[in-house]
Amino acid sequence: MSVLRLLCLFSITGGGVPKKQFEYFRRELLQTYGYEHLFTLNNLEKAGLFRVQEGKSPWPLIKKSLRLAVEDNDDSNPKDIAYVYSGYAPMSIRLVQHALKGGWGAIDETLRLLPGPAFQKKQLLDASIQSDSPADHFHYENAGAGQDGRRSLVLVVFIGGVTFAEISALRFLSKQEDMKCDFIVATTKLVNGSSLLETLTDDPLSLR
Numbered sequence: 643m644s645v646l647r648l649l650c651l652f653s654i655t656g657g658g659v660p661k662k663q664f665e666y667f668r669r670e671l672l673q674t675y676g677y678e679h680l681f682t683l684n685n686l687e688k689a690g691l692f693r694v695q696e697g698k699s700p701w702p703l704i705k706k707s708l709r710l711a712v713e714d715n716d717d718s719n720p721k722d723i724a725y726v727y728s729g730y731a732p733m734s735i736r737l738v739q740h741a742l743k744g745g746w747g748a749i750d751e752t753l754r755l756l757p758g759p760a761f762q763k764k765q766l767l768d769a770s771i772q773s774d775s776p777a778d779h780f781h782y783e784n785a786g787a788g789q790d791g792r793r794s795l796v797l798v799v800f801i802g803g804v805t806f807a808e809i810s811a812l813r814f815l816s817k818q819e820d821m822k823c824d825f826i827v828a829t830t831k832l833v834n835g836s837s838l839l840e841t842l843t844d845d846p847l848s849l850r
């Protein structure tokens with residue numbers, strides 16, 4: 643399982659695995675762990691988690707523009723959400739931060755590098771209450787950003803699953819002094835690295 647997780651990370655951050663290496667890894671995995679894992683490998687490929695590289699990886703640009711790797715983070719006195727993964731800021735929560743800071747307009751180019759569509763929708767309710775609702779990756783409502791001292795309530799919906807670390811990051815955010823909102827997290831599933839891979843594991847020999 644750890645081998646697969648590492649290979650998935652390698653593939654995702656590299657925009658895929660160079661064809662020659664990809665075939666080598668596949669062959670080694672099947673010969674070492676058994677051919678029944680062919681089904682799992684196919685699932686991972688379909689999900690885009692372990693696949694052949696096509697073109698240049700957008701990862702370095704995404705990492706830089708969303709400031710995903712934060713090196714000078716003090717774990718005992720964290721100032722940034724990157725502390726939840728010891729120096730890596732969850733991308734989902736960075737997107738929430740941007741959404742709250744003034745929308746996704748500023749990171750338009752970056753959003754285009756991520757899989758799936760992204761859009762923002764602003765619904766004007768009345769002069770004092772406003773709500774935004776970008777869908778797909780997230781859906782949140784930003785009710786009047788606390789102009790009158792009220793804390794607003796932001797609903798963040800994760801379709802497909804969220805990790806405990808991402809929830810911690812949101813809790814950390816709402817505790818920051820300049821953050822005038824509380825978050826409600828809704829999700830279809832709580833996941834971690836193992837449980838996520840588990841859903842893609844397909845072993846026809848076991849009678850699950």
Ligand SMILES: *[C@@H]1O[C@H](CO)[C@@H](O)[C@H](O)[C@H]1NC(C)=O
Pocket residue numbers: 832833834835836837
């Ligand atoms: C991951 O999630 C599964 C299922 O929810 C759970 O059984 C397991 O203990 C979790 N693993 C870790 C390392 O938290």
